[in-house]
Amino acid sequence: MTILCYPNIPSQYSVLHKIAELKKWIITNNPKDHFDVVVNWEDTTYRTHDDQLRELAERVHVVNLGCADISKQRVDRIHNEVFGYGVVVDPLTYKGPIVQKADKNAAHDGSIIDGPISLKERDEAIAQGMMFSCLLNNEAGEFVQDIRVPIFSAEIPFCYLKYRPIATRFSNANSHVELRDKTDALSEEELELIVLFCKKAGFFPAQWDPKLGIHVT
Numbered sequence: 001m002t003i004l005c006y007p008n009i010p011s012q013y014s015v016l017h018k019i020a021e022l023k024k025w026i027i028t029n030n031p032k033d034h035f036d037v038v039v040n041w042e043d044t045t046y047r048t049h050d051d052q053l054r055e056l057a058e059r060v061h062v063v064n065l066g067c068a069d070i071s072k073q074r075v076d077r078i079h080n081e082v083f084g085y086g087v088v089v090d091p092l093t094y095k096g097p098i099v100q101k102a103d104k105n106a107a108h109d110g111s112i113i114d115g116p117i118s119l120k121e122r123d124e125a126i127a128q129g130m131m132f133s134c135l136l137n138n139e140a141g142e143f144v145q146d147i148r149v150p151i152f153s154a155e156i157p158f159c160y161l162k163y164r165p166i167a168t169r170f171s172n173a174n175s176h177v178e179l180r181d182k183t184d185a186l187s188e189e190e191l192e193l194i195v196l197f198c199k200k201a202g203f204f205p206a207q208w209d210p211k212l213g214i215h216v217t
Helices: 015-023 052-056 070-081 119-127 188-201
Strands: 002-007 026-027 037-041 096-102 111-115 130-134 143-148 160-166 176-180 207-209 214-216
Touching: 002 015, 002 052, 015 026, 070 130, 070 188, 119 130
Parallel strands: 002 026, 002 037
Antiparallel strands: 096 111, 096 130, 143 160, 160 176, 207 214
C-alpha cells in the first residue's frame, strides 16, 4: 500500500513512519504518484491548506484534513466541551502549582510555577507564546505516566503507557513503555468520549464540499 502524506513526509521518529516500515508500506508526498490513502501531514501546530490539498479533498477522503489547529488551548476547549472539564487556568487567580508551557504543539518546554502570579509575569509569558494549566497528578511511583491512545477511523485498538522520571516529566525521553488493552487503561465511557473528542477536533477523514465551502467529516 502507498500512503500519500501531504505536504510533508513523516519523520523517522513518527508512529506512522514506524508502522509503514513494519508493514512495508510506501510513503510519498508527491500527489502525482499512485496512492491508496491520503493523510494531511504537516508537522506544525497551525496547518495551511494549499490548492493541491483542496484538489485532493474534492475527490478523495483526506485523513486529518478537518484539523488545522492543534494548539493546547484549542485542544482544551474541545476537551472541556466533550468531557465537561479542562486544565487551562487563570494564573492571576489560581492557587497552587501551575504548568507554564508553549501553546504550540510538541515543544516539551513545560515548567512548574507557583500560582497566582503577577499581571506582568502573565503578560510577559503570553507574549512569548505560553499558556497555563493546572498540574495533573500522573505520578506512578518514581515515574510520571502518560496514556497514549492511537485511533483509526473511530476505532481504538489498544493503549500504551509511557513512563518518565518525575524530574524530567516534560521531556520526550521515556524510561519504558507498556502496551495495554484499552479497557485496562480507560473506562468504556472515556473511550467513547475520546472518539467524540477526535470527531469534534477534525481528526477523522474529511472531504471538501465545494457547495458548502467546508470540510465534511
